[in-house]
Amino acid sequence: MSETAREGRITITDAAIRLGQRGAAFDVIEDVSLTIPGRQFVCLLGPSGCGKSTLLGALAGHLALSRGRVAVDGKPVDGPHPERGIVFQQHTLFPWKSVVDNVAFGLKMKGIATAERLAQARDYLALVGLDAFADRYPAELSGGMQQRVEIARVLINQPRVLLMDEPFGALDAQTRQTMQELLLDVWARLPTTVLFVTHDIDEALFLADRVLVMSPRPGRILDDFPVPFDRPRHRDLVVDPSFARLKHHCLDLLRPRRKTHPLPRLTPLGLPPQTASGIPA
Structure with missing residues (x-):
């Protein structure tokens, strides 16, 4: 293509x-x-x-x-x-997988050999500044770091x-x-x-x-x-x-x-005018 x-x-x-x-x-x-x-x-x-x-x-x-x-x-x-990769507000990382295995998951589904997919995953983690955390688990990361991993996991598929x-x-x-x-x-x-x-x-x-x-x-x-x-x-x-x-x-x-409504007419005393029945007009 x-x-x-x-x-x-x-x-x-x-x-x-x-x-x-x-x-x-x-x-x-x-x-x-x-x-x-x-x-x-x-x-x-x-x-x-x-x-x-x-x-x-x-x-x-x-x-x-x-x-x-x-x-x-x-x-x-x-x-x-x-x-067409998508990143949500809350991360969707697998908690039982390490950070590098989470990022490499898409390549695993494509049948890419282990060494190659892990090498690529580490490259994408470096891109988002998390290469030092490759062997950690999602629960060990802050919210911002988890979102970095999420972005790397989507980008590795080259969307x-x-x-x-x-x-x-x-x-x-x-x-x-x-x-x-x-x-x-x-x-x-x-x-x-x-x-x-x-x-x-x-x-x-x-x-x-x-x-x-x-x-x-x-x-x-x-x-x-x-x-x-x-x-x-x-x-x-x-x-x-x-x-x-x-x-x-x-x-x-x-x-x-917002819909606007006309203000009621006021008498000199500041009260709405009344009809003959005594009901405010």
Whole structure:
């Protein structure tokens, strides 16, 4: 397969997903269409319950569309595949396996010889800064370290597309910042497309080439805009005036739209006027 064919281009056309049975069924996403060029880092931003994770699940091949089409490099997504790796908020590591065996697991399923798969696993652990912990077990690691192992385990399969479902959402603020910087460093070295789900505006603007903002359920794309900051990104970016302007734009899009009601007319005493029956007008 040519390099162009393997670029990780995502195409979603008129996608809709409806969940539940009969009278309890509800629309989660509706009329979503977008194209993500290969090797782009895109953040999907939106309020809780808007369908971000559901859309990611459809791209991973875990959920079927009710209508529309999802494809990677022109091939329809019809089920899970290692070339579409997914990282969740909570790690899915095997607690009885060492760190290096967890990372090597995907290669084991492909029939790669033990020495080769362990050597590759150690290389990917070095990429995420955990080569010294290869022989430890997941319970011996911090939350941030467990997520590093999770990322290495997905990347060893060399996915065209890396799907990330709020992977740093359970981490403390300092660890989260460290993991964001690590992810950008790793992504700069590997040719993969990233679709990263978050409800954190600062995280989306710090990480992404492009941000997609979703509406409340049923989720639709409210806005799709490029993030114009140079790479590599540094933490002082978050105090840049341009960053603040984009953040305010996102806040305006995500702010709940409330119905307004006219204020009651007041008498000079500050009381609502009354009708002849004595009932406030």
